[in-house]
Amino acid sequence: xxxxxxxxxxxxxxxxxxxxxxxxxxxxxxxxxxxxxxxxxxxxxxxxxxxxxxxxxxxxxxxxxxxxxxxxxxxxxxxxxxxxxxxxxxxxxxxxxxxxxxxxxxxxxxxxxxxxxxxxxxxxxxxxxxxxxxxxxxxxxxxxxxxxxxxxxxxxxxxxxxxxxxxxxxxxxxxxxxxxxxxxxxxxxxxxxxxxxxxxxxxxxxxxxxxxxxxxxxxxxxxxxxxxxxxxxxxxxxxxxxxxxxxxxxxxxxxxxxxxxxxxxxxxxxxxxxxxxxxxxxxxxxxxxxxxxxxxxxxxxxxxxxxxxxxxxxxxxxxxxxxxxxxxxxxxxxxxxxxxxxxxxxxxxxxxxxxxxxxxxxxxxxxxxxxxxxxxxxxxxxxxxxxxxxxxxxxxxxxxxxxxxxxxxxxxxxxxxxxxxxxxxxxxxxxxxxxxxxxxxxxxxxxxxxxxxxxxxxxxxxxxxxxxxxxxxxxxxxxxxxxxxxxxxxxxxxxxxxxxxxxxxxxxxxxxxxxxxxxxxxxxxxxxxxxxxxxxxxxxxxxxxxxxxxxxxxxxxxxxxxxxxxxxxxxxxxxxxxx
Numbered sequence: 001x002x003x004x005x006x007x008x009x010x011x012x013x014x015x016x017x018x019x020x021x022x023x024x025x026x027x028x029x030x031x032x033x034x035x036x037x038x039x040x041x042x043x044x045x046x047x048x049x050x051x052x053x054x055x056x057x058x059x060x061x062x063x064x065x066x067x068x069x070x071x072x073x074x075x076x077x078x079x080x081x082x083x084x085x086x087x088x089x090x091x092x093x094x095x096x097x098x099x100x101x102x103x104x105x106x107x108x109x110x111x112x113x114x115x116x117x118x119x120x121x122x123x124x125x126x127x128x129x130x131x132x133x134x135x136x137x138x139x140x141x142x143x144x145x146x147x148x149x150x151x152x153x154x155x156x157x158x159x160x161x162x163x164x165x166x167x168x169x170x171x172x173x174x175x176x177x178x179x180x181x182x183x184x185x186x187x188x189x190x191x192x193x194x195x196x197x198x199x200x201x202x203x204x205x206x207x208x209x210x211x212x213x214x215x216x217x218x219x220x221x222x223x224x225x226x227x228x229x230x231x232x233x234x235x236x237x238x239x240x241x242x243x244x245x246x247x248x249x250x251x252x253x254x255x256x257x258x259x260x261x262x263x264x265x266x267x268x269x270x271x272x273x274x275x276x277x278x279x280x281x282x283x284x285x286x287x288x289x290x291x292x293x294x295x296x297x298x299x300x301x302x303x304x305x306x307x308x309x310x311x312x313x314x315x316x317x318x319x320x321x322x323x324x325x326x327x328x329x330x331x332x333x334x335x336x337x338x339x340x341x342x343x344x345x346x347x348x349x350x351x352x353x354x355x356x357x358x359x360x361x362x363x364x365x366x367x368x369x370x371x372x373x374x375x376x377x378x379x380x381x382x383x384x385x386x387x388x389x390x391x392x393x394x395x396x397x398x399x400x401x402x403x404x405x406x407x408x409x410x411x412x413x414x415x416x417x418x419x420x421x422x423x424x425x426x427x428x429x430x431x432x433x434x435x436x437x438x439x440x441x442x443x444x445x446x447x448x449x450x451x452x453x454x455x456x457x458x459x460x461x462x463x464x465x466x467x468x469x470x471x472x473x474x475x476x477x478x479x480x481x482x483x484x485x486x487x488x489x490x491x492x493x494x495x496x497x498x499x500x501x502x503x504x505x506x507x508x509x510x511x512x513x514x515x516x517x518x519x520x521x522x523x524x525x526x527x528x529x530x531x532x533x534x535x536x537x538x539x540x541x542x543x544x545x546x547x548x549x550x551x552x553x554x555x556x557x558x559x560x561x562x563x564x565x566x567x568x569x570x571x572x573x574x575x576x577x578x579x
Contacts, residue, residue, distance in 0.1 A: 012327045015334045019147060022112060023105050036101050041159060043094040048163035050087045054080060055168075098152050106148040113140050116340045124412055126339060128372070135214040139336045143329045150326040154319070161315045190271050198264050199324070205260065207328035209253045216250050219243055353414040359421035362386045362409070362508055362536065367418035369401065369408050374415050378404050380560040382418070384552070391531075391550035392538045393567070400558035402540045403512050406430070409538075410510070422508075429506040431514040435497035437484040442476055445484055445496055450504045463502045466529050467495040468522055490517040498526045502533070509537040520545055547571060 024033055057080035064073035117123050117140065126136050133139075223230065223239055230239055354367065363385035369378045378401030386392050394402045407413040409420055410430060422428070438444055444451050446460055457478060464472055469492065476482060488496065494517050501509050509530070515523040520543075527549040530537060539546060547553065547567040555563045555570065565573070 015330045019333050023108050027108055029108055036097055040094055040097045043090055044160050045163050047090045048167045050083050052167045054083045101152050102148045106145055109144050122340055133336055133339050135218055138214045139332055143333050146329045147333055157315055202260050202324045203327055205256050206324040209257055210328050212250045212253050216246050219246050352417050354416050355419040356411055357419055357421045363421045365419045368416045370415040372413055372415050377560050379562050382562055384564050386536055388536050389534055392552045393546055393550035394540045394554045396556035397558055400556045402556055406510050406512055427507040429501055429509050431497045431511045433513040433516055435493045441479045441481050443478040446499050446503055455503055463499050467499045469495050494518055509535050511539045513541050
């Protein structure tokens with residue numbers, strides 16, 4: 001069992017260092033971080049020295065009172081007050097240095113994780129391909145904050161304990177060598193009971209508690225974001241039932257936590273209360289026996305030194321609940337970091353990926369597209385080219401892989417073989433079925449993602465008229481920040497997305513059922529606007545009315561096969577007649 005515990009503790013240290021070294025060893029800010037640590041060490045050492053002097057003066061005060069020595073009493077009182085003022089300044093200093101370390105480390109680590117999270121669209125892959133990484137938002141926002149706060153606290157507690165152990169051991173050794181030996185044995189026994197008896201139970205429970213709490217919070221956020229849809233479906237009862245279902249394990253695991261923390265508290269309290277009497281039992285009889293040179297104040301010094309040494313030796317016992325939560329958070333951060341690293345490579349070892357080649361035109365060459373887990377092939381050996389200023393329409397039954405082809409073009413999916421020739425992504429604008437409404441002004445919405453473009457208000461008003469939103473700017477103004485997801489209907493959101501296309505004028509546009517919420521007249525108006533531009537576009541859709549705005553039709557059948565035809569041939573094959 002001891003070997004198991006050593007492995008667990010060593011694993012926790014490895015996990016801590018894998019995260020901590022990013023800032024303390026690998027970052028460009030490491031010298032400032034190391035400098036602050038050295039300053040913290042110096043102040044903590046000074047804290048221990050002053051505390052020893054305080055304890056000595058406490059003993060002197062008591063002895064002076066017992067012996068009725070007035071001059072000795074006032075001298076000790078004066079020295080004690082001076083040490084207290086200096087100690088107050090010292091404590092305030094190390095607390096301030098601690099807060100600065102927390103501030104700088106959280107700032108750097110958060111930006112580091114955010115950079116990895118957003119680079120190469122890994123945030124998309126984490127949320128779609130790695131479901132075991134629950135709530136990545138909490139890991140970035142909360143777990144990093146807790147790591148930075150708790151790591152400094154643990155460092156200070158352990159360092160302070162070492163300094164106190166050395167300083168007060170000298171005091172106690174001079175009073176009673178036997179007391180030091182008893183103290184060491186007593187502390188080792190308590191440490192083994194805590195880490196072996198409680199550690200292997202509490203650490204896994206704390207880790208599971210963090211996960212369940214995050215799931216419960218995510219469920220509530222999801223309801224908030226989809227409140228209108230739930231209300232339309234009259235789904236409140238179902239959502240209430242679901243929330244209660246995911247809340248029940250939260251309460252269950254919390255009950256386990258408080259039960260075992262109660263058991264730990266009982267042990268810690270009994271363990272701690274006994275320590276008060278030990279110095280008295282060892283030193284008291286010697287004072288009663290009138291041992292030469294041993295005054296009553298010596299008992300005060302011995303008791304104070306014993307308490308400090310005991311706390312220092314039992315730092316793990318005293319902080320065990322704190323450490324279990326800390327270790328659980330570290331493991332969540334470490335697993336998140338590992339997934340971000342794994343996603344840089346192919347998710348399946350030895351599997352092939354689609355080649356993406358930068359080119360002035362868009363074409364697919366012998367493309368075989370698979371799902372990210374390589375368990376299903378969507379299309380096989382697909383080859384087609386799209387001429388500049390022309391349109392391609394992708395059609396097929398639901399679930400056949402139409403949108404997946406767009407994901408492959410965007411580089412979000414790369415599982416399979418073949419090659420995709422396309423220009424840089426900065427020259428392509430993607431319009432999903434549900435447009436993304438950013439947190440910002442109407443101007444930001446209309447120019448997203450090119451919010452750096454300098455486009456006049458007159459041009460924006462003109463484009464809003466073209467997409468049949470003439471009063472939108474008048475209602476809100478171009479620079480008013482609103483919750484656009486709630487203010488605009490889905491049809492209005494899709495027209496705003498089309499306005500982005502007309503304003504930013506990309507070379508290529510990819511529309512994934514981007515007009516599904518619009519009536520036929522609005523759809524016709526938008527596509528006619530698009531045809532008048534020099535943009536080459538690909539559309540995914542079901543409506544046969546879309547055929548007239550495209551030059552080619554790619555039909556995906558859902559059994560890995562496909563067919564490319566002209567709109568006329570497609571209408572003939574499917575016997576479509578419309579004006």
